[in-house]
Amino acid sequence: MEQQQANKLTKKQEMFSLIAEHEASALTVRDFCELYDMAQGTYYYWLKKYHASLEPEKVAKGGFTLLKVAAEEQEIVKGGVLFAEYKGIRFYREPSVSFLKALMS
Numbered sequence: 207m208e209q210q211q212a213n214k215l216t217k218k219q220e221m222f223s224l225i226a227e228h229e230a231s232a233l234t235v236r237d238f239c240e241l242y243d244m245a246q247g248t249y250y251y252w253l254k255k256y257h258a259s260l261e262p263e264k265v266a267k268g269g270f271t272l273l274k275v276a277a278e279e280q281e282i283v284k285g286g287v288l289f290a291e292y293k294g295i296r297f298y299r300e301p302s303v304s305f306l307k308a309l310m311s
Contacts (some may be wrong), residue, residue, distance in 0.1 A: 221252040222259070 228238045228249075239246050289297045295309075 218255075222256050225253055225256040227248075 224242060224244075228235070231238065233241070235246055237246075237247060239249050287298065289299050291297070
């Protein structure tokens with residue numbers, strides 16, 4: 207069991223170092239994968255894991271992103287406080303789930 211976990215850690219370290227090497231190079235993904243005899247799907251799988259390990263708080267769970275509004279960033283508009291804004295849509299209070307579902311459909 208410990209050997210399998212060590213192999214996974216080694217594989218993760220190996221793939222992360224390859225991803226970092228590719229990002230520092232000027233090679234295309236196709237050329238890089240051919241150079242290391244790696245499938246492009248494998249590369250992208252590990253690329254996602256690599257970026258998730260660098261910024262775990264930015265990884266969306268379930269396709270949603272947590273919106274945080276800092277007190278100093280709140281905008282007071284016509285007597286109300288801006289709750290959140292995303293791509294031009296402004297919310298002055300927390301929207302209901304049914305409203306958000308209606309927006310997505």
